Amino acid sequence: MITKADAAAAIRATTGPGKERARLLAFLEQQTDDQLHQWLIQAEDGYETIVESIKEKADRAVAAAGGTLATATAGRDDSSVRAKELARYLATDHGYGSVFTPLLPRVLVTHRHGSHESWTPDTPVQVLVNDVNAGKQRNVECKVLGHHDQNDVVFCITDEELDAPDLDLGVAPGARYLLLGCSNRSQRKPYSVSQGVISTTIPDANGLIRGDAPSIPGYSGGGCFSEETGKLFAVNVGKDDRNGGRAMLVHVASLLTLLRTHKGAPVPEWDWGEGA
Structure with a gap:
């Protein structure tokens, strides 16, 4: 490069x-x-x-x-500070090849493709989370709750509650975002970050929207956070090879809808406001 x-x-x-x-x-x-x-x-x-x-x-x-x-x-310095704050919402496998994002205190989201294709419900999984209190990563046990191949999504349930970000159920084209991943472990931090802009909010046939920044290995499963508010509004699951490798994102509202299809999933009831 x-x-x-x-x-x-x-x-x-x-x-x-x-x-x-x-x-x-x-x-x-x-x-x-x-x-x-x-x-x-x-x-x-x-x-x-x-x-x-x-x-x-x-x-x-x-x-x-x-x-x-x-x-x-x-605002780039502000974005760097924001990324450090958001790093606690990133988990990885022990080989730093896959990323998991906390959607809810006991629910992690990751990608389905690649090494996760063979996972079935109740498959045990170990992840490393960025523990802000200990100042280092620590191991957390979880298991697969279910998967959605069309959306390239896997849900995992953790044995303990983790820090989970505030969620943003709305997103507009042009919104600037920070995408967390683990593509560059040579730096003295347990995460990497890229910046981009939402290019389209119209879902494709698989229910995915697009960000303009290319998605590279180490970012699948990473959280897509509003640069302005720090709220999680999507999770990255891959790249669009037919359109310049743009990030393929599953919106938070779609993730919550998918999560509700799993019996016993801890999904909160949302107040959509009057007229919703």
Whole structure:
């Protein structure tokens, strides 16, 4: 994958001194290593291709922020703080290959594909949770409650209650999100994070919506949280290979509906308000 040095070299080689070069270099400097990894740009792609991709991402960030590059990057430190707060809502298997997200205090959600395809109800599962009190990960026992192959979803029930995030039952196109995963264990933190924007809220034939950021290994099963409120509004289950690898997300409202199909599932009653 491309490094900051590679990207900066491409910008300097294809733009002259001036505002455009400064704009792109400033945008590049604000990106984390995790975000560069998400871009899926190779150094071998060539300077022009690299710079065109960076321009597109910089312009998109400006549009989403509603004005200037300064506006687009001003909140990045806040997003980093938000991600650290949300990290307690991420669990992994012991091999750090799969992610689990607490939907409710005793309900974890993860993906169905890959290593989870053989799981059946009552299959025992061990996960590592980010314990904010102990300052490190700890083991938690759980078992499979049920699965939904069409939606690529597995529900697990834990033996104990875990911290669970506030839920957001509504989502709009253009909403900015933070997606938690475990794709980069080289850093001194038990999670990785990518940022994106909801690109469509119209479910496909499998009931999945889309985020604009590519989903890479280590993010399936990860929670998709509102960058503004920190509420969980979806879980990532894979990537859309036919459309640039965009994140495929199951909305929280859909997850709660699926969970209700399992006998004994601890699903709360929601107050939908007057007229609902």
